[in-house]
Amino acid sequence: MNSAISDTLTFECETGNYHTFCPISCVAWLYQKIEDSFFLVVGTKTCGYFLQNALGVMIFAEPRYAMAELEEGDISAQLNDYQELKNICLQIKKDRNPSVIVWIGTCTTEIIKMDLEGMAPRLEAEIGIPIVVARANGLDYAFTQGEDTVLAAMAQRCPEISVASKQNQPMGSAFSQTLKVSNQQDHPPLVLFGSLPSTVASQLDLELKRQSIEVSGWLPSQRYTDLPLLGEGVHVCGVNPFLSRTATTLMRRRKCKLISAPFPIGPDGTRAWIEKICSVFGIQPQGLEERENQIWDGLKDYIDLVRGKSVFFMGDNLLEVSLARFLIRCGMVVYEIGIPYMDKRYQAAELALLQKTCQDMNVPMPRIVEKPDNYNQVQRMRELQPDLAITGMAHANPLEARGISTKWSVEFTFAQIHGFTNARDILELVTRPLRRNHSLQGLGWSSLVKEQNQLIPS
Amino acid sequence: MKLAYWMYAGPAHIGTLRVASSFKNVHAIMHAPLGDDYFNVMRSMLERERDFTPVTASIVDRHVLARGSQEKVVENITRKDQEENPDLIVLTPTCTSSILQEDLQNFVNRSSMSSKCDVILADVNHYRVNELQAADRTLEQIIKYYLNDAVKQKNVDRSITEYPSVNIIGFFTLGFHQQHDCRELKRLFNDLGIQINQIIPEGGSVTDIKNLPNAWFNVVPYREIGLMTATFLEKEFGMPYVSTTPMGIVDTAKFIRELQFYVNFYALEKIGYKVNYESYIDQQTRFVSQAAWFSRSIDCQNLTGKKAFVYGDSTHAVSMTKILSREMGINVICAGTYCKQDSQWFKEQVSEYCEQILITDNHTEVGDMIAKLEPSAIFGTQMERHIGKRLGIPCGVISAPVHIQNFPLSYRPFLGYEGTNQIADLVYNSFTLGMEDHLLEIFGGHDTKEVITKSLSTDLDLTWTMESQKELSKIPGFVRGKIKRNTEKYAREKGITSITVEVMYAAKESLSA
Numbered sequence: 014m015n016s017a018i019s020d021t022l023t024f025e026c027e028t029g030n031y032h033t034f035c036p037i038s039c040v041a042w043l044y045q046k047i048e049d050s051f052f053l054v055v056g057t058k059t060c061g062y063f064l065q066n067a068l069g070v071m072i073f074a075e076p077r078y079a080m081a082e083l084e085e086g087d088i089s090a091q092l093n094d095y096q097e098l099k100n101i102c103l104q105i106k107k108d109r110n111p112s113v114i115v116w117i118g119t120c121t122t123e124i125i126k127m128d129l130e131g132m133a134p135r136l137e138a139e140i141g142i143p144i145v146v147a148r149a150n151g152l153d154y155a156f157t158q159g160e161d162t163v164l165a166a167m168a169q170r171c172p173e174i175s176v177a178s179k180q181n182q183p184m185g186s187a188f189s190q191t192l193k194v195s196n197q198q199d200h201p202p203l204v205l206f207g208s209l210p211s212t213v214a215s216q217l218d219l220e221l222k223r224q225s226i227e228v229s230g231w232l233p234s235q236r237y238t239d240l241p242l243l244g245e246g247v248h249v250c251g252v253n254p255f256l257s258r259t260a261t262t263l264m265r266r267r268k269c270k271l272i273s274a275p276f277p278i279g280p281d282g283t284r285a286w287i288e289k290i291c292s293v294f295g296i297q298p299q300g301l302e303e304r305e306n307q308i309w310d311g312l313k314d315y316i317d318l319v320r321g322k323s324v325f326f327m328g329d330n331l332l333e334v335s336l337a338r339f340l341i342r343c344g345m346v347v348y349e350i351g352i353p354y355m356d357k358r359y360q361a362a363e364l365a366l367l368q369k370t371c372q373d374m375n376v377p378m379p380r381i382v383e384k385p386d387n388y389n390q391v392q393r394m395r396e397l398q399p400d401l402a403i404t405g406m407a408h409a410n411p412l413e414a415r416g417i418s419t420k421w422s423v424e425f426t427f428a429q430i431h432g433f434t435n436a437r438d439i440l441e442l443v444t445r446p447l448r449r450n451h452s453l454q455g456l457g458w459s460s461l462v463k464e465q466n467q468l469i470p471s
Numbered sequence: 472m473k474l475a476y477w478m479y480a481g482p483a484h485i486g487t488l489r490v491a492s493s494f495k496n497v498h499a500i501m502h503a504p505l506g507d508d509y510f511n512v513m514r515s516m517l518e519r520e521r522d523f524t525p526v527t528a529s530i531v532d533r534h535v536l537a538r539g540s541q542e543k544v545v546e547n548i549t550r551k552d553q554e555e556n557p558d559l560i561v562l563t564p565t566c567t568s569s570i571l572q573e574d575l576q577n578f579v580n581r582s583s584m585s586s587k588c589d590v591i592l593a594d595v596n597h598y599r600v601n602e603l604q605a606a607d608r609t610l611e612q613i614i615k616y617y618l619n620d621a622v623k624q625k626n627v628d629r630s631i632t633e634y635p636s637v638n639i640i641g642f643f644t645l646g647f648h649q650q651h652d653c654r655e656l657k658r659l660f661n662d663l664g665i666q667i668n669q670i671i672p673e674g675g676s677v678t679d680i681k682n683l684p685n686a687w688f689n690v691v692p693y694r695e696i697g698l699m700t701a702t703f704l705e706k707e708f709g710m711p712y713v714s715t716t717p718m719g720i721v722d723t724a725k726f727i728r729e730l731q732f733y734v735n736f737y738a739l740e741k742i743g744y745k746v747n748y749e750s751y752i753d754q755q756t757r758f759v760s761q762a763a764w765f766s767r768s769i770d771c772q773n774l775t776g777k778k779a780f781v782y783g784d785s786t787h788a789v790s791m792t793k794i795l796s797r798e799m800g801i802n803v804i805c806a807g808t809y810c811k812q813d814s815q816w817f818k819e820q821v822s823e824y825c826e827q828i829l830i831t832d833n834h835t836e837v838g839d840m841i842a843k844l845e846p847s848a849i850f851g852t853q854m855e856r857h858i859g860k861r862l863g864i865p866c867g868v869i870s871a872p873v874h875i876q877n878f879p880l881s882y883r884p885f886l887g888y889e890g891t892n893q894i895a896d897l898v899y900n901s902f903t904l905g906m907e908d909h910l911l912e913i914f915g916g917h918d919t920k921e922v923i924t925k926s927l928s929t930d931l932d933l934t935w936t937m938e939s940q941k942e943l944s945k946i947p948g949f950v951r952g953k954i955k956r957n958t959e960k961y962a963r964e965k966g967i968t969s970i971t972v973e974v975m976y977a978a979k980e981s982l983s984a
Binding site: 029030032033034035036037038055056057058059061062063065066076079080081082083084085087088092094097098100101104105119120121124125150151152153154155156353388391405406407408409410411414461462 | 472473474475476477478481482484485504505506507508509511512513515516519520521522523524527528529530531532533536547554565566567570571597598599601872
């Protein structure tokens with residue numbers, strides 16, 4: 014599939030000296046999403062301080078995540094890992110009694126080769142709480158991919174849809190849901206994967222319902238005990254571009270059929286996403302074009318602000334391609350899409366839509382830079398002078414001081430950006446620096462560093 | 472392994488990076504996996520830094536892990552040397568990469584051959600020391616490196632300056648109100664006619680380190696960072712140092728008297744007369760600073776005997792305990808610190824000013840202690856502020872760990888005479904104020920909303936009847952929790968499970984009996 018597009022889409026790879034968040038940060042949103050969970054990050058002080066400080070998620074009231082802090086004795090293997098983890102998990106059971114404990118492996122557990130996967134089943138049997146192990150380490154993954162590791166691990170714990178395997182269903186699953194739901198539909202069961210706030214998830218459910226498609230479940234579900242049924246014949250479709258491992262797991266391990274669609278971000282993406290699902294189920298979509306147009310009409314005031322403006326993605330959360338595609342459709346010019354990691358197969362439909370959008374809008378294809386080098390990117394920005402840089406937190410203030418407007422990429426990770434209804438929220442974020450500039454323009458200064466440090470050639 | 476929800480001091484590499492990035496034209500290279508470079512975010516966001524943080528992560532990923540990091544680290548060092556033209560590059564691992572046990576010193580040796588700048592490896596044990604200890608150690612290491620080098624090259628001018636001068640050691644990035652404290656100290660030295668030779672590390676240049684011995688003496692405002700450097704300078708260059716923190720009226724005076732003592736070492740020989748700062752101290756104390764007058768004012772009288780809980784790093788917790796106790800007559804029922812490495816000194820300093828001492832870095836112990844002691848106000852870190860919120864006890868923040876609120880745009884020093892004003896404001900505004908206090912007592916307050924549990928752990932074994940709950944809601948909010956707890960304690964002692972109005976009164980009587 015990629016050979017068709019590789020002629021025109023170019024991918025570069027740089028040094029990888031770039032700043033992004035550690036993948037353990039997924040804990041910050043997943044513990045809220047999965048209400049009956051407890052996340053235990055097995056790592057060092059460095060990991061703990063990150064969660065508490067850089068991400069601003071301070072562990073104050075009713076914490077449902079914590080650190081199992083590795084100390085010198087753990088590193089030098091003087092202590093028994095199993096016993097240590099058991100003590101901690103027993104305490105968590107006593108204090109919080111969660112339905113599931115998710116162990117988040119880190120770089121350190123990788124390096125000391127702590128066998129979390131080996132210990133979990135034993136401990137799970139001993140303490141009677143399911144333990145899911147995800148290796149959200151910075152050696153292999155970036156930022157949002159942490160969620161990918163957790164969902165891939167959880168996919169293994171979803172109950173099997175076929176009656177035959179009723180005996181080996183995992184602990185804590187509610188098999189009583191039965192197959193009744195899927196029997197009522199005249200299409201195969203559809204499970205969506207990716208963690209979204211429940212309101213956004215129900216908006217997408219509703220959009221599909223308008224096309225007579227019933228969503229039989231979400232991975233992750235609001236509660237661990239309500240994980241969706243999976244198995245042969247179940248169709249799955251992702252809502253986020255960073256879930257390639259989960260997709261692979263669902264296909265290979267759970268024998269599900271993956272619907273490869275662009276992602277439901279922006280009215281264009283949402284329509285393409287629904288259309289793709291419909292086409293797989295042989296359903297003729299009803300009123301989608303009108304729905305899309307209606308949303309675009311509602312965005313007019315914002316689109317007038319961004320049309321013709323340029324944007325530079327430094328690369329952080331792997332949502333870059335989808336956002337760039339939507340912004341190009343809004344009339345913006347994208348100079349560069351930096352992205353930590355590009356799974357060309359999982360993102361194939363999205364890349365094809367990006368390409369088509371560029372052709373439709375008659376703009377050049379942006380360069381896609383994997384594992385970017387932040388220093389080089391800043392040099393390129395010096396040349397290009399984009400109207401907006403979408404960047405990680407570490408670079409926002411220095412760029413602003415040099416007269417380049419910025420928006421934090423993390424805001425797109427935490428904001429509600431999926432589906433038709435939330436397209437406005439994306440533009441709300443994108444236009445904020447532009448609107449701010451507009452209200453401050455009477456002040457007469459935009460650069461706040463001394464001459465030699467500026468990016469603007471004087 | 473330990474279960475951890477919160478930590479007061481960060482990991483070692485944060486301390487190293489704070490020191491390295493405080494110097495001018497010093498770049499730090501982290502040998503670390505992706506995402507460990509969040510120091511850049513902290514500095515850029517909290518300090519609202521306009522410049523790019525001079526820290527680059529040389530990423531350790533799977534490939535690097537398989538092949539070894541030497542090539543990549545050396546390449547990144549030489550590259551930064553060319554791009555940024557720094558005077559010094561500091562290489563540091565993190566907790567994670569330090570267990571790889573790669574020979575980083577060897578990488579440093581190799582890359583320094585091909586670089587114009589100096590390259591050193593921050594020498595700290597990432598599992599044994601915390602942020603503060605690592606910062607202290609790294610600062611000493613850098614100072615030693617340049618001074619020893621200068622000595623070797625016979626490039627050290629050991630003579631002292633014409634006029635009294637001082638080095639200030641220990642102001643650095645991401646410190647608690649340090650930018651303001653630094654400005655205040657500069658002003659103080661200016662008033663006293665003492666020149667500032669160098670401020671290390673904030674804004675200092677490593678090429679000037681060889682001139683440190685030109686100052687008459689050193690000053691270490693915070694004991695967490697800088698003492699190792701000061702001790703080194705004393706031992707090797709015979710430079711005395713002052714480590715009294717000029718916080719509060721009494722200690723600021725003590726600090727100035729110590730300055731006077733050291734200035735007068737050389738004063739006669741250099742400037743021809745001995746200095747006397749007593750009139751300055753008197754003038755500042757009685758007329759310039761408002762804090763001394765505040766202690767005498769009727770406002771502060773109402774604070775007499777109020778109970779306060781103090782917790783923070785050792786410098787701030789000790790100073791605050793002394794200020795509350797000797798300058799305002801407030802009863803410090805417990806003083807604590809998370810600087811366990813400094814517990815000996817801490818105990819010596821506060822023992823005569825407080826009833827109880829708490830040395831722990833476990834925030835639940837701190838929370839439980841506060842819940843048990845029920846102070847009228849807390850002076851602690853951001854964590855205690857949150858504990859206070861849950862318990863309904865006001866808290867003034869007096870110590871790191873830092874938060875964006877500790878980087879106010881306006882001038883808020885804790886040191887010097889302006890610092891005394893700022894602290895007096897903080898203390899006064901933290902307590903329920905004078906008349907407000909009386910009115911609440913007389914009229915029962917206006918806060919009659921639903922009763923909230925004030926204990927950190929909830930007890931489900933006791934039930935309150937409708938009437939007794941109503942009665943409880945009539946009690947002013949600020950004592951309600953205490954009465955609730957006392958009643959429950961009484962009920963538990965008597966084996967009563969249902970709390971009626973009668974039980975409440977019986978409890979009250981038993982207490983006053």
